[in-house]
Amino acid sequence: MSAPLIEVADLTIGWDGRVLLQAASFVVEQGAVFVILGGSGCGKSTLMRHLIGLEFGSGRITIEGEAPDQGVTARPRFGVMFQSGALLGGLTVGENVALPLQQWTNLPADAIGGIALAKLRLVGLVGAEDLLPEELSGGMRKRAAIARAMALEPDLLFLDEPSAGLDPVSAVELDELILTLNQQLGITFVVVTHDLESIFKVGSACIMLDKESKSIIARGDPRSLRDSSTDARVRAFFNRTHLPVAA
Amino acid sequence: MQPSAIELFRSSQTHSAIQFRGSLRFAQAAELWAALRNVESSAVRGETLDFDMAGVERIDGGVMALLACLRTELQRRGVQSEFVEAGPAVQKLIHLYGADHSVAVLTPRAPIGLLDQLGRATISAVRELQLVLAFFGQLVISGFSLWRAPRSANWSDLPATMERSGADAVPIILLINFLVGLAMAFQAAAQLKRFGANLLVADLIGIAVCRELGPLMAAIVIAGRSGAAFAAELGFMQVNGEIDALRTMGIGPMRYLVVPRVLGLILVLPLLTLLADVAGVLGGLVVGVWNLDLTIRGFLNETARVVSIWDVSSGVIKSLVFALAIALIACQQGLATSGGAEGVGRRTTSTVVTTLFALILIDASFTVFFRVAGL
Ligand SMILES: Nc1ncnc2c1ncn2[C@@H]1O[C@H](COP(=O)(O)OP(=O)(O)O)[C@@H](O)[C@H]1O
Ligand SMILES: [Mg+2]
Numbered sequence: 001m002s003a004p005l006i007e008v009a010d011l012t013i014g015w016d017g018r019v020l021l022q023a024a025s026f027v028v029e030q031g032a033v034f035v036i037l038g039g040s041g042c043g044k045s046t047l048m049r050h051l052i053g054l055e056f057g058s059g060r061i062t063i064e065g066e067a068p069d070q071g072v073t074a075r076p077r078f079g080v081m082f083q084s085g086a087l088l089g090g091l092t093v094g095e096n097v098a099l100p101l102q103q104w105t106n107l108p109a110d111a112i113g114g115i116a117l118a119k120l121r122l123v124g125l126v127g128a129e130d131l132l133p134e135e136l137s138g139g140m141r142k143r144a145a146i147a148r149a150m151a152l153e154p155d156l157l158f159l160d161e162p163s164a165g166l167d168p169v170s171a172v173e174l175d176e177l178i179l180t181l182n183q184q185l186g187i188t189f190v191v192v193t194h195d196l197e198s199i200f201k202v203g204s205a206c207i208m209l210d211k212e213s214k215s216i217i218a219r220g221d222p223r224s225l226r227d228s229s230t231d232a233r234v235r236a237f238f239n240r241t242h243l244p245v246a247a
Numbered sequence: 248m249q250p251s252a253i254e255l256f257r258s259s260q261t262h263s264a265i266q267f268r269g270s271l272r273f274a275q276a277a278e279l280w281a282a283l284r285n286v287e288s289s290a291v292r293g294e295t296l297d298f299d300m301a302g303v304e305r306i307d308g309g310v311m312a313l314l315a316c317l318r319t320e321l322q323r324r325g326v327q328s329e330f331v332e333a334g335p336a337v338q339k340l341i342h343l344y345g346a347d348h349s350v351a352v353l354t355p356r357a358p359i360g361l362l363d364q365l366g367r368a369t370i371s372a373v374r375e376l377q378l379v380l381a382f383f384g385q386l387v388i389s390g391f392s393l394w395r396a397p398r399s400a401n402w403s404d405l406p407a408t409m410e411r412s413g414a415d416a417v418p419i420i421l422l423i424n425f426l427v428g429l430a431m432a433f434q435a436a437a438q439l440k441r442f443g444a445n446l447l448v449a450d451l452i453g454i455a456v457c458r459e460l461g462p463l464m465a466a467i468v469i470a471g472r473s474g475a476a477f478a479a480e481l482g483f484m485q486v487n488g489e490i491d492a493l494r495t496m497g498i499g500p501m502r503y504l505v506v507p508r509v510l511g512l513i514l515v516l517p518l519l520t521l522l523a524d525v526a527g528v529l530g531g532l533v534v535g536v537w538n539l540d541l542t543i544r545g546f547l548n549e550t551a552r553v554v555s556i557w558d559v560s561s562g563v564i565k566s567l568v569f570a571l572a573i574a575l576i577a578c579q580q581g582l583a584t585s586g587g588a589e590g591v592g593r594r595t596t597s598t599v600v601t602t603l604f605a606l607i608l609i610d611a612s613f614t615v616f617f618r619v620a621g622l
């Protein structure tokens with residue numbers, strides 16, 4: 001419950017002269033629900049794309065000691081849910097969830113179908129398996145994408161704004177799902193979210209990114225940050241207040 | 248908007264103010280804008296032109312946006328301008344639109360010279376060629392790895408691709424090639440009649456259609472239909488994040504998306520080419536019978552006599568290369584898409600243009616090669 005699973009050292013992200021994040025270092029412990037916070041446009045999704053090996057900055061990122069690299073096609077070591085869901089539009093919801101299973105297991109088709117249904121039930125999408133992604137609402141797409149990310153039973157899951165666009169009840173259910181998976185199965189989560197309630201409920205550690213300073217401005221347990229941070233930006237975020245106007 | 252809603256007050260040589268009065272609505276924005284333009288144009292560098300809001304009863308967001316924009320422009324010209332005497336409600340709106348902040352000036356992009364553009368275009372064309380070749384290399388590599396593990400390919404996409412690119416294209420290919428054969432025979436008929444060489448129309452159409460026009464026209468139709476479709480499909484998947492999602496599932500887009508499409512086209516285009524050959528010859532036949540007094544049997548016998556197996560098969564060989572080029576360029580362009588719906592459109596266009604150019608180039612190379620090799 002405390003070995004580092006993801007290690008990031010001196011990561012700098014930027015494009016043609018513009019820097020988004022400067023020399024960031026942090027560690028995600030095994031078994032954590034690690035939350036990435038920050039205002040919109042500060043680079044949370046981009047940081048996640050670097051963590052999962054879709055983009056490369058300077059610096060070093062390792063997951064279980066190895067660099068994540070999506071260039072090689074091997075059985076994935078983790079599941080990912082993108083901000084938009086990114087379901088394959090040509091396949092039904094059920095086929096989307098079944099896809100990684102078809103690719104990476106020797107299970108017969110009926111077993112794969114059964115697993116896909118069970119995963120969909122887990123995220124509250126009973127009866128949606130034969131619909132196309134375009135027939136789902138934004139929130140349903142996200143849940144289907146979570147089901148797909150969990151298809152291969154990864155012990156590490158990346159979720160980009162899982163509860164944005166969900167109604168409050170579904171958002172609470174999602175939090176409970178994350179907690180259950182985390183506590184019962186020991187799955188480590190890296191979650192990008194704005195949802196304060198969810199941060200305090202599920203987050204065991206967090207980092208907060210900041211657009212102006214291009215760096216991590218706070219790290220640690222979200223509850224203690226809320227109660228005792230001395231940084232005005234951090235307090236403003238957690239207490240949903242305005243930043244005092246800069247002098 | 249009454250003309251009296253704004254008025255210019257000059258308090259000193261260099262200091263004046265526009266007084267706003269009454270209720271300023273976006274519905275009257277056009278008149279207000281014209282009136283403001285009229286007034287502000289006299290202000291020159293070093294002067295001050297304030298916006299006096301004391302008489303404003305109401306102002307909505309649209310008008311405030313216009314005023315903020317005007318203030319920015321004035322400051323860029325070196326005219327000092329601030330909102331003054333605003334009541335608390337108006338003050339709030341001014342703050343909301345950032346009209347009380349110092350002005351950030353957009354720097355206009357420097358125009359690019361003709362020679363510069365030409366150079367850039369050349370470099371990007373060479374770069375595109377490199378990318379397509381690199382893509383071909385990757386395709387060959389995944390082809391080999393699929394050879395060893397055929398189960399990991401996405402064979403289920405293959406029949407669908409073949410149906411959409413092949414079966415669905417049959418009517419249009421038949422029609423176009425029939426018309427091409429017909430038009431060409433008509434052009435030749437007048438000449439041939441003069442020499443009494445009516446039967447030679449069968450030779451001309453047979454050879455030209457089988458060696459050149461059949462394969463080329465079929466490939467052009469497929470480039471327009473399937474090439475554009477592939478690029479748009481993959482381009483949309485790319486901008487929608489589906490390609491990234493595939494990668495994170497350990498599924499390479501090469502084997503999952505590109506291989507079935509390349510293979511599909513390579514399988515259907517030769518068949519379509521044979522159909523195109525038949526349709527072209529039929530077009531010639533119609534002219535021969537109708538315009539040149541040939542019998543159907545006579546025309547077909549002559550065609551069978553002059554058109555060799557090699558004439559047909561050289562066209563089919565060409566069509567294999569055409570198919571590879573179309574699928575390769577389309578998939579490469581599709582996967583290289585960025586920038587939303589507009590990006591998809593741009594890539595689709597460039598796919599069709601690039602592919603047509605490549606087809607003509609390949610066709611010319613083949614013709615020269617066959618000539619030199621004496622085939
Ligand atoms: N490939 C790219 N090239 C240039 N800028 C990019 C690229 N990808 C993202 N950005 C920029 O990075 C910033 C952060 O984006 P993102 O990570 O999506 O923010 P967040 O998820 O925190 O809302 C945005 O301003 C975006 O314009
Ligand atoms: Mg984001």
